[in-house]
Amino acid sequence: MLEYVTRKYGAERVAQIITFSTLSTKSALKDIGRALGIDHNEINELNKHIPVIQGKPIPVSEAMEEIPAIQQYQARYPRLFELALEVESMPRSQSVHACGVLITPEPITNDIALIKGKEGERVASYEGEPLEKLGFIKFDFLGLKNLSVVEICRRLVEKRHGHLIDVDNLIPEDEKTFEMIRRGETDGVFQIESAGMKKMFQGMNKVDFETLIAGVALYRPGPMDYIPKYQSLANGHEEIPSLHPKYDVITRTTFGIMIYQEQVMMVAQQMAGYSPGEADVLRKAVGKKKKEILEPALEELYNRLVEHGTSAQVANKICDDIRPFAGYAFNRSHAAAYAFIAYQTAYLKANYPLEYMTALLQVFYSKTDKVVQYSKVAREMGMEVLPPDINRSDVGFSIDGENTIRYGLGAIKGLGDATFDAIIEGRTTPYLSGQDLIDRVPKKNLNKGSLTALSYSGAFDSFIEGTFNNRFEYMAYLLDIRGDKPDAELVDLIAKYSDRSKFEKERDTLGSYVSGHILSRYAEPVNWDELDEAVTHTMVSLVEAKVIRTKKGQDMAFLKVDTLEGEKSLTLFPSFYGPVKEALVPGMILKVGVKGSMNWQRNQKDFIITSITAPKKINKEIWKKIEQKQEEAFVQGA
Incomplete structure (x- = not known):
């Protein structure tokens, strides 16, 4: 998308947008404490006394006023708090916004300075909000690797089962899918694979598409405080409160709790006589985290609710419910779109597990932690995940048998594109041995480094069985064929062979342990x-x-x-x-x-x-x- 708009409108009219992370209360105290030479353990103890509300520590000034323990620390370290008050909320670092893009009719530098990002990106030096105030339009480009996972999985299903799944027209009613989500088996499922999300759905008696939408909206700082209440109401452990006939209808699908921005707009229109435009202005005010914008908007809502027949008590309750919700309210349309992609990925995992896990590994092959996580999940689901094989591996992860996933040659570090392309191109019939491989693949595409990477990854294991004792001996044999001598390290690996050295070299070439793990004898799994x-x-x-x-x-x-x-x-x-x-x-x-x-x-x-x-x-x-x-x-x- 970025390349497309850059080509279409010109590089001088397109830039990404900067974003600043600011010093929170705890960060300010920690950084200043370090600069003043205060012991970090002391600062850590201090920070434990600062409450976190809706995912954010309260301001330094509030902590100083309200918390006796903080007042004691203030008396001990007055300079620490004096400086923390000055630097709190100041920018701490800058980065490129995940999805914000600026497109202008004239060259951007006519009005705005640009800076260069870490990877050479052209970046506008203002954040999105001031840019919009200056009259510019900010576009959000959201790219999701999960869409690639879905597409690859569809193609694998078509290849193995002969039909192409129409994921865009799935009716989100598959019980097998929702039961898998309720069990918390959502590793690799878009949006709902975190421990918190798993815990939320595991606490539900029943999961359906509405629950999925609510989960996407609730699981973020702020609204997540409502999750226990939502679970209790959804499971029937609490009676759904009745506040006002119109309000009850508006919040019916969310069990009497306001979760979405659209619900705030509907309350304003149906209960306070707002026009659609006025309701949208209220929605924007609720989306701001600034009291000076929110409070006047809520005061007007309260007055208009009362004018249109709502009791003062109910009007107060509605405004009180909106207040903590401000700044974090999610719009339902956004949540529903995300929930539908979550459903698509969950549906494919529940109904086509082998194809889905293979697609997942194909897309995330460069992220070692994800490969480890998803390989482990695949094994827990009853699949085998095997090292590369010179005759059976494709470039990426592939299905190799009824319930087996095979590493691809492209996952081997030290193996360039030209090498694995030459190996696959020369594989018109299976390679019979390492000698056969060396004879068929041009020497320029198969140097000593490539042979070492292939050998240590396990790609030659099928040639070793019954002839050589281990991968290191076979590597020495291949070098001998080429007229090379083993170096001191290889000689040492052969002389002092152990499974540990095998696993470590495998990890070096594949980024993770596949045939075994050096810690399996000593460690228990940790969440x-x-x-x-x-x-x-x-x-x-x-x-x-x-x-x-x-x-x-x-x-x-x-x-x-x-x-x-x-x-x-x-x-x-x-x-x-x-x-x-x-x-x-x-x-x-x-x-x-x-x-x-x-x-x-x-x-x-x-x-x-x-x-x-x-x-x-x-x-x-x-x-x-x-x-x-x-x-x-x-x-x-x-």
Whole structure:
């Protein structure tokens, strides 16, 4: 879409739009505390006392006025709070808006400065709201990979079953689909695969399309506070309240709760005599997060409700219900469109699971965490997910048998387009051996690096059985055919072969473990989405440690680790970093205590390490190398 409008209107008239993330109360306190040299544990304790309402911490000024514990901290650190009041809500960082696009009749730089994004994008230096105030039009382009998943799945179903599903005209009444959603089996389903969404639908006695629409609208900061109430009413645990005959009809499908912007407009039109245009103005006011815009609009609504015969008590109740809803109200038409795509994906997963999971892996093959997640889900559904095979793999993930998904050659790191194209083009008949492959594929398309990647990924496993002991021996054999010698690393891998080395090299080439996992003997599965302040203990394998120095001159680290659930990022603060810094070597298996903390600014969970050890028995070989290096350093120092 971006390319299309750029070609149509000219690059000088099209740009993406900037967006600024601002300092929340907790972020302001944390950043200033760090600058003032206040211990981070002290700041974390302070932040625990700040309430979060509708997904947002209350302002510093309110916390200082209303919370005794905060007042005690203020007395101890007056400068911290003085500065926090000044910087709160200031822009903290900038990025490119996910979907906002500016298109102008004249070159944009006639009126607005442009900046260059991280990936070279042309970006307007104003956010959407000021641009609209200046008279420009902001377009939202929403691209969804899930639509590609749906299309690929349709083609796979047509190939295997002989019919093409008309997903655009599905009637959302399939009980098998809704029952799957109610069980919480929604990994890979658009919009409803998060832990919170699963929990919502698992708490429902019955799920239908109306519930799906409501779920899409409710599961976001603000309205999610209504989810327990919505579940209770929908399940019949509470009697649906009757407020006013017209209001009851307007909120009938949402059990007496206002969820959608359209419901606010209908109340205004049917109960307060607003015209459609006036109701739309009210909708926009409700959509703003600014009291100075919302309160006058609600005062006018209250007055007009009373003028048109609604009692003052009911009018007050309606306005009170709208107030916390402001800024987060979702329009039903948007929610329904999203819910229908959610239904399409859920329908395909429930009724054509093999085709759907294959399509999902095809589309998300470059996202390692998704490949790990969806491979695990496929196995739980009774499917096999197998490594690449030189004779059976396509470029992308493919169906290979009645209940089997096969990795594609395109998923192998270090294998370029020209290489796997040449392999598939030369596969007019199956390759009989590695020698046959080398004879048929031009040498320019099959260098030493390509052969290594193919071998370590498992693509040659069918040639190894009964002749060679493992992938590393076979790799040495292939090098010998080409007249090359194995390097020191390969010689070491052959001499000290272990499943661990096999799995690690497989991960290096495929981005994830396929035939086995180095942690499977040591770790239990962890639901990372549900981690909170309670500490969970698990085993992880270190991929990378990024060490930084704090303002106080102390070292800490951000660890990239492998888990049974895929790659995760963990924060290791100075107090825990020092005792284990020697052990932070890639491949080291670590035992960690971890807690989760929601970072609303980045809309993701941060995982904080509360304890960490590197068991010597499990990591015997790695520790041996560390100790050897330490001895060498000692001798040189002496």
